[in-house]
Amino acid sequence: MSDNPSSFHEGATPEDFPLISVIVPVYKVERYLDRCVQSIVDQTYRNLEIILVDDGSPDSCPDMCDAWIAKDYRIRVIHQENQGSGAARNNGIESSTGELIGFVDSDDWLEPTMYEALFNSLKNNDADISMTASIMEYPDGRQICHYQPNVHLVMTTSESFKYVNLPGYSTISPWSKLIKRSVLGDIRFPEGCVNGEDTRFTYEVLAASKRTTFDSVPLYHYRTTEGSLSHTYTNYNWAGYEATKQMVELVRRRFPEQLPFALYGLMRSMISLYDQALVTRSSKEQQWRRFAKDTQAFVRRNIGLVAESVDLPRGRSMQLKLMAVSPVLYSVSFLIYKRIHPERSK
Incomplete structure (x- = not known):
């Protein structure tokens, strides 16, 4: 049993601190699951409720999840038919009892102090959401x-x-965050998406919060695998793109002072989608030619407003200017860049 309080709790029991429910959707990760769960069990913040949601995984993950129940009293397991990560997270939320909610992807792992740091930041700043940075872990060891x-x-x-x-300051992903249940309310992940469900969820919880914190000390290890959805070019993130368009309209209505940054976020989302089409050689299809023209028109229409407020990196500024001039010129330049730097995802 893992029930010894750390020095963080010296003079107090773990139960003196708010309960954090950590929700882990599990699907086809038998190579990585034990390391993930062990890193949660080993957290210096001890008052955890760890909910493993087996999303109908066809490998040994269901048995591995059940085995963890005997190893740590804080672990509960939900078995469900395969419905996708959005439904798995939602079922975990409904089953959870914690005052605070966190999410972990089942092929990733945490630094031991992650939830302690997130809780301290939340408490010390009277915040509704706290966020940490992450390290991208590549198969070649980078x-x-x-x-x-x-x-x-x-x-x-x-x-x-x-x-x-703004790249480099926070992330759209739910796994880097600690969220008050009172802020989460009825907000849930969209279900049935191949990917992109994180985007709408995060925008909704940010809109519901009054104060949010971010610390750039990386405490979350995000594993990129060969089959990772977020790194597979053929899985176009249309859901994320649509959610980003909705975010722009929300900002336009409620926070117009941040509109240049929201427009910049949508530009990046549109160009990222088009980059996928270029890599998969789909860009010659009629729908992608239309999308390239729409992207060009959007960048041309808004690049002035964005450039006035956003300190654009030189490379990103050149990228946007190329798209504004000509999608064809942009396409040629991007493919040359990818040939020279095949290791870079963006």
Whole structure:
């Protein structure tokens, strides 16, 4: 049993701290599951409810989940027919009892202090959501952190929609966050998406929060695998793109001071989709030619407003200008770049 309090709880029992429900959707990760769960069990923040949601996994994951029940009293297991990660997370939320909610992907792992750090940031800043940075773990052993160093932000609702649209400051993914149940309310993940369900969920919880924190010390290890959905070009993130369009309209209505940053976020989403089409050689299809023209028109229409407020990196500025001039010129330049730098995902 893992029930010894750490030094974080010296002079107190784990139950003196709010219960954090950690929800882990599990599907076809038998190679990685034990490391993931062990990293949650080993957290210095001890008052955890760990919910493993077996999403009808066809491998040994269901038995592995059940075996963990005997290893740590804080672990519960839900078995369900395969419905996707959105439904698995939603079922975990409905089953959870914690005052605070966190999510972990079952092929990733955590630094031991992650939930302690997230809780302290939440408490010390009277925040509704706290966020940490992550390290990208590649199969060849490379580790890349895409975040600005030495950053600690305490953001209003409006400011959170600025920084969520700036690379290097926060992330759209749910697994980097600790969220108050009172803020989560009835917000749930969309179900039936191949990918992109994270985007709408995160925008909704940010809109429901009054104060959000972000610390750029990376405490979450995100494993990129050969079959990872987020790194498979043929799985177009249309759901994320549609959610980002809705986010722009929300910002336009409620936080117009952040509109340039929201427009920048949508530009990046559109170009990312078109990059996928280029890599898969789908860009010559009629729908993608139309999408390229729509992207060009959107960038041309908004690049001035974006450039006035957003400190664009030189490479990104060149990318946007190329798209504004000609999708054909952009396509040629992108494919040359990919040939020279095949290891870069963006």
